[in-house]
Amino acid sequence: MNSFVLRGGTIVNPDGNVEADVVVSGGVIDTVGGTTSDLPVVDATGCYISSGFVDLHTHLREPGKEEAETIETGSRAAARGGYTAVVAMPNTDPAHDAVHVVDFVRARGEQVGLCDVLPSGCITIGRLGQQLVPFAALAKAGVHLFTDDGTGVQDPLLMRRALEYAGQLGVVLAQHCEVARLTEGAVMHEGACCSSLGLPGWPALAEELMLHRDIELVRLTGSPMHFLHLSTARSVEMVRQAKLEGLPITAEVTPHHLSLVDELLTSLDTVFKVNPPLRTRTDIEALKGGVLDGTIDAVATDHAPHSDHAKEQPLDAAPPGMLGLETALAVINTSMGLSPRRIAEVLSWNPARIANVADRHGRPVAVGEPANLAVWDTSSEWVVSRDHFASKSRNTPYDGMTLRGRVHHTVFRGELVVKDGEATK
Amino acid sequence: MKHLLSIEELTVEQLTALLDLTDHMVEINARPVPKVPALRGRTVASVFFEDSTRTRLSFEMAAKRLSADTMTFNVGTSSVNKGESLRDTIETLSAMGVDAFVVRHKSSGVPHMITEWTDASVINAGDGWHQHPTQALLDCHTVTRSFGTGNDLRGRTVAIVGDIKHSRVARSNIRAFTLLGAEVVLVAPRTLLPPEIIDWPVRTVDALDEVVSDVDVLYLLRMQRERMDAALVPSLGEYSARFGLTRQRATRLKPDALVLHPGPMNRGVEIVVDPRELPGSRILDQVRTGVSARMSVLYTVLSGGSVPPTGGAE
Numbered sequence: 164m165n166s167f168v169l170r171g172g173t174i175v176n177p178d179g180n181v182e183a184d185v186v187v188s189g190g191v192i193d194t195v196g197g198t199t200s201d202l203p204v205v206d207a208t209g210c211y212i213s214s215g216f217v218d219l220h221t222h223l224r225e226p227g228k229e230e231a232e233t234i235e236t237g238s239r240a241a242a243r244g245g246y247t248a249v250v251a252m253p254n255t256d257p258a259h260d261a262v263h264v265v266d267f268v269r270a271r272g273e274q275v276g277l278c279d280v281l282p283s284g285c286i287t288i289g290r291l292g293q294q295l296v297p298f299a300a301l302a303k304a305g306v307h308l309f310t311d312d313g314t315g316v317q318d319p320l321l322m323r324r325a326l327e328y329a330g331q332l333g334v335v336l337a338q339h340c341e342v343a344r345l346t347e348g349a350v351m352h353e354g355a356c357c358s359s360l361g362l363p364g365w366p367a368l369a370e371e372l373m374l375h376r377d378i379e380l381v382r383l384t385g386s387p388m389h390f391l392h393l394s395t396a397r398s399v400e401m402v403r404q405a406k407l408e409g410l411p412i413t414a415e416v417t418p419h420h421l422s423l424v425d426e427l428l429t430s431l432d433t434v435f436k437v438n439p440p441l442r443t444r445t446d447i448e449a450l451k452g453g454v455l456d457g458t459i460d461a462v463a464t465d466h467a468p469h470s471d472h473a474k475e476q477p478l479d480a481a482p483p484g485m486l487g488l489e490t491a492l493a494v495i496n497t498s499m500g501l502s503p504r505r506i507a508e509v510l511s512w513n514p515a516r517i518a519n520v521a522d523r524h525g526r527p528v529a530v531g532e533p534a535n536l537a538v539w540d541t542s543s544e545w546v547v548s549r550d551h552f553a554s555k556s557r558n559t560p561y562d563g564m565t566l567r568g569r570v571h572h573t574v575f576r577g578e579l580v581v582k583d584g585e586a587t588k
Numbered sequence: 589m590k591h592l593l594s595i596e597e598l599t600v601e602q603l604t605a606l607l608d609l610t611d612h613m614v615e616i617n618a619r620p621v622p623k624v625p626a627l628r629g630r631t632v633a634s635v636f637f638e639d640s641t642r643t644r645l646s647f648e649m650a651a652k653r654l655s656a657d658t659m660t661f662n663v664g665t666s667s668v669n670k671g672e673s674l675r676d677t678i679e680t681l682s683a684m685g686v687d688a689f690v691v692r693h694k695s696s697g698v699p700h701m702i703t704e705w706t707d708a709s710v711i712n713a714g715d716g717w718h719q720h721p722t723q724a725l726l727d728c729h730t731v732t733r734s735f736g737t738g739n740d741l742r743g744r745t746v747a748i749v750g751d752i753k754h755s756r757v758a759r760s761n762i763r764a765f766t767l768l769g770a771e772v773v774l775v776a777p778r779t780l781l782p783p784e785i786i787d788w789p790v791r792t793v794d795a796l797d798e799v800v801s802d803v804d805v806l807y808l809l810r811m812q813r814e815r816m817d818a819a820l821v822p823s824l825g826e827y828s829a830r831f832g833l834t835r836q837r838a839t840r841l842k843p844d845a846l847v848l849h850p851g852p853m854n855r856g857v858e859i860v861v862d863p864r865e866l867p868g869s870r871i872l873d874q875v876r877t878g879v880s881a882r883m884s885v886l887y888t889v890l891s892g893g894s895v896p897p898t899g900g901a902e
Binding site: 354360475 | 596675715784786787
């Protein structure tokens with residue numbers, strides 16, 4: 164189906180919402196509005212049509228942990244979530260610290276053809292925090308975001324040098340803010356709940372100390388930086404202040420940090436173990452405030468698939484992380500009630516800019532634009548079932564919950580890759 | 589009651605029922621032939637992922653006195669060392685026909701997880717820093733029966749001294765003593781208190797000297813020697829000077845005050861005075877009561893009720 168019409172929807176664009184049919188043909192938006200007769204119709208009644216979502220934070224697990232996810236299954240999960248581009252995190256095995264690895268990830272993504280797979284790069288070789296990766300070679304191979312995600316870059320000297328060196332190349336470093344020494348053995352947020360359960364805590368301070376350090380390094384070097392999955396109230400305040408001062412920083416939060424509270428760990432269920440950990444209601448409210456007032460630029464999933472047997476370990480041994488791609492829209496819509504415009508902003512327009520793909524993603528829905536689109540609503544209710552995911556893993560914290568808002572169709576490079584919620588290939 | 593995972597799950601009625609049943613088990617244990625057929629044909633498996641010889645032996649003795657068959661899963665020499673998962677271990681043992689698992693693990697929550705994978709009863713014999721419910725049960729029994737006021741601890745003050753943060757015993761006992769009406773005081777350096785306890789039904793004091801002469805029960809926790817390495821206390825000597833039961837402090841105890849310790853003791857650290865010289869020491873009574881308390885728990889979870897076992901010695 165190379166040509167079709169999305170009928171009956173409301174286009175969400177930076178300059179406003181408008182009800183109009185959208186004709187997709189030859190990979191681009193052919194017509195907006197007007198009448199069409201002979202093309203196949205894809206029903207968009209009651210839906211919003213926006214540029215496709217862009218996830219800044221996806222773990223695809225390939226190469227190295229294909230039992231949990233592959234580039235194919237992760238791409239399909241992304242497409243079902245309305246994503247037309249995902250930034251693949253570098254903590255694979257081998258890690259994204261060499262050109263041949265990122266070339267492989269990108270090529271495999273192209274082969275699958277369900278969304279743009281944009282490999283990030285590590286900051287240090289093997290994510291070991293010791294030696295810088297070949298930034299220039301990786302940048303030439305198309306890498307724009309560099310991060311040692313999973314662990315923060317601990318050494319302040321190394322981080323300073325990385326910012327100085329990489330800043331010159333026009334790429335962006337992204338930091339996982341966590342002072343490792345303060346979180347050894349941590350299982351959940353340090354607070355009342357961890358105290359009762361006798362679980363080692365992740366203090367908010369561990370995130371905030373590193374965020375503070377890196378904001379100061381940005382001030383010193385002038386190089387831009389993106390902050391991954393911020394989770395505390397104080398972090399939001401620090402980013403707000405730094406942005407007021409004009410520092411070139413951006414920040415993301417995850418759907419789960421906007422919706423789930425640390426007390427869920429009283430179930431002792433490892434599905435709720437995640438890094439950074441689920442925090443308190445106060446933190447959740449502050450993060451929402453940051454999303455509302457623009458302090459937080461993007462909602463990113465930190466989609467982190469893990470096999471059942473990995474999550475069936477004791478809490479201290481189970482790996483942190485939860486699925487996100489297929490529930491992101493519904494979770495933020497249910498927990499926040501954002502306007503369609505703000506949803507498009509934090510799920511598509513802003514992350515497309517941060518990932519440096521604004522030439523083809525996060526574009527206005529307008530004639531001649533590349534047809535990377537998401538068609539979604541904010542009103543239909545559905546019950547999450549862990550057994551109905553395109554992801555290869557099942558570790559969703561939302562199993563059995565009723566969410567509101569749903570992705571109906573996804574168009575990637577003019578192709579209807581998701582129709583009525585299901586992948587077409 | 590199918591499982592015993594945490595004191596937090598117990599009502600005061602369930603706790604006192606277990607204490608009263610423990611009286612009955614004490615009586616059985618005092619018989620010339622301390623054995624009843626109450627759990628004949630049932631199988632109790634001890635699965636200790638963390639070593640604890642005394643707790644394991646106490647449970648096994650309890651099971652044998654109720655005529656249950658016992659088996660021990662020795663993690664050190666088992667398939668766990670060959671990479672078998674926790675779930676596979678439990679499902680394998682369940683398939684052999686286990687009726688109750690007695691589980692010790694270094695990670696909080698493991699006994700709770702196990703209940704998802706087996707139809708057998710699960711008894712928590714200590715999980716991480718979380719809970720050690722049978723220890724609390726035997727401690728409450730020891731204390732209440734020493735005072736002779738039934739199951740009522742109203743008006744009594746219990747000081748729990750030492751490493752509260754890393755202590756499953758403390759978490760279980762705070763709840764259990766509070767359920768019975770006692771006031772609980774925590775005595776510890778800030779580094780050994782959990783990070784946020786404002787909602788706990790306790791007060792905290794900064795030094796043992798502040799409360800040693802006022803308390804009815806002095807509960808000393810074991811001070812792990814490796815705590816020094818994590819900068820939690822400057823030295824064991826300094827810990828002992830501030831929080832240890834020295835001979836001098838022992839003289840300030842109320843005449844009828846009880847001294848308890850879950851064992852094994854670090855002589856010269858949390859307890860400097862020889863406990864044999866302390867008239868209020870109940871440390872060996874705790875061990876003795878442990879067998880009866882665990883009989884009470886095994887009987888309760890495996891019989892589905894708390895009707896005392898009938899029948900005499902075999």
